[in-house]
Structures are given as structure tokens and as C-alpha cells.
Amino acid sequence: MSKHLKEAEIIPYLDARLSDAERQRLDRHLADCSACRTQMAEFRALLGVLEEWKAVEPSPAFDAAVRERLRAQPEPLPRWAWLRLRPAWGAALVVLVMVAVGLWQLTSPVPLQEQGSAPERAQVEPTVVPDTAPETASAEGDSLELLDDPVLLENYELLAEFDVLFEPVQANNKKDQL
Amino acid sequence: MAKTDEEWMLRLQAGDDHAFDHLLGKYRAPVVHFVYRLVREPALAEELAQEVFLRVFRARRNYRPRAKFTTWLFRIATNVALNALRDGRMRRWGETSIDAEDADPQVAQLSVPGPTAEQRLLEAERARQIRAAVESLPEKQRLAVLLHKYQDLDYAEIAPILECSESALKSLLFRAYEALRVKLRPLAGAQP
Structure with missing residues (x-):
């Protein structure tokens, strides 16, 4: 067998x-x-x-119910539509970030690059002026910006501190505090 | 000229809504039957079967005739029904009251009416035992039996739905029917 x-x-x-x-x-x-x-x-x-286990039959309203649900429920966007929307979303995000940064800068009590007052910083970080400093300063654009600033040139107390010629940004901040 | 289901689906994809009517008409009852045997609640089965056709319509743009349409359709139906079972949108399998289902007028109407009330009760009891036996199978075996016995799909259609090979499906079906053969032996020997 x-x-x-x-x-x-x-x-x-x-x-x-x-x-x-x-x-x-x-x-x-x-x-x-x-x-x-x-x-x-x-x-x-x-x-x-x-075979004896019978199932229910669809109701006569089955097709109409399907059609109604198709009408009632909006069809989800295809995937490529999301891709098309992404540049707009990106632009909106950039604008939002710019607005947020602007608002933060306007409302912040301490300037962005300043963590303490100028006198305090001078005590903590005494400025060492190298011998070649004037040449270095004149070689850079920062000193020209200082000379072009009439308000700064009129502030003799500020100009008495020589180091401001090498740190225009700090000098501007000090000027604001004065 | 007769078109295949896949050709109808491609016509729907091209914007012919009549193709959807054709597919709906052809598969409305099979999908309701299949979902009903999984969830056992007539109203929920109807709602879920509608959901299956909604998904078919909405997936028309991405449809690719890589497999038979029936494989794709019943895979959607399987996912919809199993998700409903797992989401708790119905009573759990073991908690479902069989008495309540037997009292459902649709089921009572569809049960082949016997000449007497006693005959109808006997048939209802046999149907209950069959249903309980099928439901006692592991999920994959149960799905295999529903798709093979009640939807009459062939192995090449069922295997991708269950994500197995055809040879594995044949073994799966054997184990499922073997378990049912043992459980339902009393019924097989006593036809009504």
C-alpha cells in the first residue's frame, strides 16, 4: 500500500x-x-x-449608504498634494520664526550680545592693548565705522577709553548705557 | 465584451464612476457575508462592508493591478474587520451573546425555514455549533476557512491575503478543517 x-x-x-x-x-x-x-x-x-452557517444579506439601502458616505466624508488629499503644500508651509514657518525672534529682541531686557554692563565687564576682563593695535584697527573696517559715527565722536568720555576703538560693538552698547 | 475586475478597477481609476457601481454590485454580498462571519453583528457588518467599498473608491488612484482584484478587496475587508474587532467596536469574540444573534431577525429569516418550529430550532442550534467551532480556530485558520469555504477563493487569491505561500496555506487549511472535523463530527453524522 x-x-x-x-x-x-x-x-x-x-x-x-x-x-x-x-x-x-x-x-x-x-x-x-x-x-x-x-x-x-x-x-x-x-x-x-x-454550508449550514448562513450569513446576513446586505440591506436594500447598502449602495445608497455607500454613496452617501462618499459624499459626506471628504476624500483625503493624495500624497503628492502634501508635497505641493510643503513650500508654503516652509515659508510660513520662516515668517513665524522671524516674527518670534523680532518680538524676543524687542522685549528682551538685555541686549543679545551683552551679558553685563560695560564697567562690570571692564573689571572682570581688563583690556590689553597690543602695540600693533592701531595698525590692526586701522586695517579693519570697525574703526572706520566708529569715526563715521558723529554721536560717538562727540562723546569724549567714551573716547577717553582707547579700547573702544577696537570693540565697536561693545562701545556702542556702552554708549547706549551712558 | 466581458471585462475582468482589474479592468473595471482601471476604468474607475480613469474616472468612470459606473465601474464602481459594477464592482459594488458584484461584491456587495460577498463582502457583507465575509465581514459578518468575522464580526457577527449584522449592523456592524453592513457598516464595515460599506467602509471597505469607501476604501476601494478612495484608493482607486493608487490601484495597481499587481494581484487579483479579489485578493486586494478581501485584504481590505480583512483589515477593516480585524481592526474593528481589535478596536472594541463590537463585543469581543468570547463575550458575544449567541442567543442575541440567534434572535436577530435577519439571521432568523436567512436560516432555511423548516416545516416546523422544532425543525427551525434544530437548525439554529446546528448553526450555532458551527459558528462556535469556526470561531474557536486561531485567527489565521479562521480567516483561511472563511475565504476558502465561504468566499470560494482559490489558493492563489487567499495566500497573499494571509501573507503565506500556497503550500503553507494548504497545510493551514488542513489543520483548520481537521480541528473542525473533530469538533463537528457529531453534526456530520446527524444531518437534519
Whole structure:
């Protein structure tokens, strides 16, 4: 007697999905093997029993309900639409950041680059003026900015501190505090 | 000339809404049947089946006929039904009152009416046992049986839905039917 039926071929046998050669082989085995024949008969009976479980039918209003839901629920945007919207979102974000930074600078009590008053900083960080400082200063644009500033030139107390020529930004801040 | 489901879907993709009517008409009942056997509540099954067709319509632009339309459709239906089960949009499997379902007028109407009240009660009891046996299967086996036995899909259609090979599906089906054969043996020997 040939080998018993494999599990992967029993259901295809009942479904008539086997090739002719496979089916004939199984038929020959079933003719000789009462155990497999009984098992196959029980599977066949089972498939008949399962037919007894009936399902509900769609209501007559099914199609209308689908149409209504299609109308009522807006169709989500396709993916490419989000890509199209991204530049606008980016521009809006840039504007938002600029406005936020501007507001922060306007409302902040301490200037952005200043963490203490000029006298305090002078005590903590005494300025060392190198011998070549004037040449260095004249070589840079910062000193020219100072000379071009008439308000600063008129402030003799400020000009008395030589180092302001090398730190125009700090000098401006000190001027503001004076 | 008869068109395949995939061709109808491509027509829908091209903007032909009549193609959707065709697919809706053809698969309305199979999808409701399938979802109902998973969730067991007629009203919820109808709502979820509608959701399946909504998804089909809305996915039309991205549809690619790589697999059979039925595979795609029942995969959507499976996801919708299982999500509903897991989201708690219905009573859990084990908590569902079978008596309540038996009392549902649609189910009662669809149960083949016998000549007597006693015959109808007997049929309802057999249906309850079958339903309970199928529901006792592990989820993948249950889905395999529903798609194979009740939706009559072939192996090549079912395997991608369950994300397994055809040979694995055949073994899965065997194990599911073997479990059912043992559980339902009393019914098989006593046809009504």
C-alpha cells in the first residue's frame, strides 16, 4: 500500500485542484486504505455541514449608504498634494520664526550680545592693548565705522577709553548705557 | 465584451464612476457575508462592508493591478474587520451573546425555514455549533476557512491575503478543517 495522504494534498483533492496524475495516485491509495478513505469521507461531510452557517444579506439601502458616505466624508488629499503644500508651509514657518525672534529682541531686557554692563565687564576682563593695535584697527573696517559715527565722536568720555576703538560693538552698547 | 475586475478597477481609476457601481454590485454580498462571519453583528457588518467599498473608491488612484482584484478587496475587508474587532467596536469574540444573534431577525429569516418550529430550532442550534467551532480556530485558520469555504477563493487569491505561500496555506487549511472535523463530527453524522 502506498503512503498515506499528505495533509497539504487532502484539501486540494476535495477541491479538485490536483493534477490528473496526482488525483489518480490518491484515488489508488484511497481504494486500498480504509483509514484515509474514512478521513476523506469525514472531510467531505464537514464541508457539507459548514454550508449550514448562513450569513446576513446586505440591506436594500447598502449602495445608497455607500454613496452617501462618499459624499459626506471628504476624500483625503493624495500624497503628492502634501508635497505641493510643503513650500508654503516652509515659508510660513520662516515668517513665524522671524516674527518670534523680532518680538524676543524687542522685549528682551538685555541686549543679545551683552551679558553685563560695560564697567562690570571692564573689571572682570581688563583690556590689553597690543602695540600693533592701531595698525590692526586701522586695517579693519570697525574703526572706520566708529569715526563715521558723529554721536560717538562727540562723546569724549567714551573716547577717553582707547579700547573702544577696537570693540565697536561693545562701545556702542556702552554708549547706549551712558 | 466581458471585462475582468482589474479592468473595471482601471476604468474607475480613469474616472468612470459606473465601474464602481459594477464592482459594488458584484461584491456587495460577498463582502457583507465575509465581514459578518468575522464580526457577527449584522449592523456592524453592513457598516464595515460599506467602509471597505469607501476604501476601494478612495484608493482607486493608487490601484495597481499587481494581484487579483479579489485578493486586494478581501485584504481590505480583512483589515477593516480585524481592526474593528481589535478596536472594541463590537463585543469581543468570547463575550458575544449567541442567543442575541440567534434572535436577530435577519439571521432568523436567512436560516432555511423548516416545516416546523422544532425543525427551525434544530437548525439554529446546528448553526450555532458551527459558528462556535469556526470561531474557536486561531485567527489565521479562521480567516483561511472563511475565504476558502465561504468566499470560494482559490489558493492563489487567499495566500497573499494571509501573507503565506500556497503550500503553507494548504497545510493551514488542513489543520483548520481537521480541528473542525473533530469538533463537528457529531453534526456530520446527524444531518437534519
